[in-house]
Amino acid sequence: xxxxxxxPRYKIIEKKQPVAFWCNPISGxxxxxxxxxxxxxxxxxxxxxxxxxxxxxxxxxxxxFSAERLKGxxxxxxxxxxxxxxxAVYLCASSIGGTGSGYTFGSGTRLTVV
Amino acid sequence: QKEVEQNSGPLSVPxxxxxxxxxxxxxxxxxxxxxxxxxxxxxxxxxxxxxxxGDKEDGRFTAQLNxxxxxxxxxxxxxxxxxxxxxxxxxLAGNNRKLIWGLGTSLAVNP
Numbered sequence: 001x002x003x004x005x006x007x008p009r010y011k012i013i014e015k016k017q018p019v020a021f022w023c024n025p026i027s028g029x030x031x032x033x034x035x036x037x038x039x040x041x042x043x044x045x046x047x048x049x050x051x052x053x054x055x056x057x058x059x060x061x062x063x064x065f066s067a068e069r070l071k072g073x074x075x076x077x078x079x080x081x082x083x084x085x086x087x088a089v090y091l092c093a094s095s096i097g098g099t100g101s102g103y104t105f106g107s108g109t110r111l112t113v114v
Numbered sequence: 115q116k117e118v119e120q121n122s123g124p125l126s127v128p129x130x131x132x133x134x135x136x137x138x139x140x141x142x143x144x145x146x147x148x149x150x151x152x153x154x155x156x157x158x159x160x161x162x163x164x165x166x167x168g169d170k171e172d173g174r175f176t177a178q179l180n181x182x183x184x185x186x187x188x189x190x191x192x193x194x195x196x197x198x199x200x201x202x203x204x205x206l207a208g209n210n211r212k213l214i215w216g217l218g219t220s221l222a223v224n225p
Binding site: 010035040042043044045048091099101102103104106107108 | 117126148154156158159160163202204212213215217218
C-alpha cells in the first residue's frame, strides 16, 4: 500500500513569491490534514478535511494561505505571498475518519523562504 | 498550562536500559492517546496508541495510561541506539476530535 505522498520534498523561494504543496493521501482515507512543524516544535494543525469539506480551518492564516481538496482525494496547500516566518516543514497526513485511529504522515515539504 | 506537556529532554540512557517518557494532558474528556516517533529530518511515525487505563505492550514498547491522573507514558525496554529520536505525545481532544500535540521529548541512547 502506498503511503501519503507529498511533493515537492524541498522548496526554496524568495519572500513574497507564491508556493504550492501537493498531497495524495492513502487510498480510502477520507480525512486529510495539513500540518506545519517548526524545528523543535510539535506539529501545528492548519486544516482538516473530511472528504471535500474543510471541517477545521481555524488555525489557517487565511490572508495568505489557502487549501483545496477537490473530489475528496488529492489536496493542495498554497501560500501567497510567502513570508520569512513561513519557513517550516509542511506535513500532510491522512486517516480513516477523524476519531483517533492515528494518522499516517507523508514525508513533508521543507520550505525555506529567503 | 499547556494542553499536552512533555519534558523536552534530552533524555539520555545507556544501550540496553529502559527509557521512560512521560506526558500529561489537561482535557479530562480525552479518550485516545498516541505516541509518535520522529527521527531528525523525518515525519512523525505512529508507534503506539492506547485508549483504556492500564498497560499496552507491543514488542519493546509499553504504553501506560492513567486517566484519573491524566498522564500517559511510554516505556522502551532494551533501548537501542536506533531508538534515538524525538517522541511526540498526542491526545485526541474530547470534544472536537482534534489531536493536541506535545512538543516532544528527545531521547538519546548511548552505545
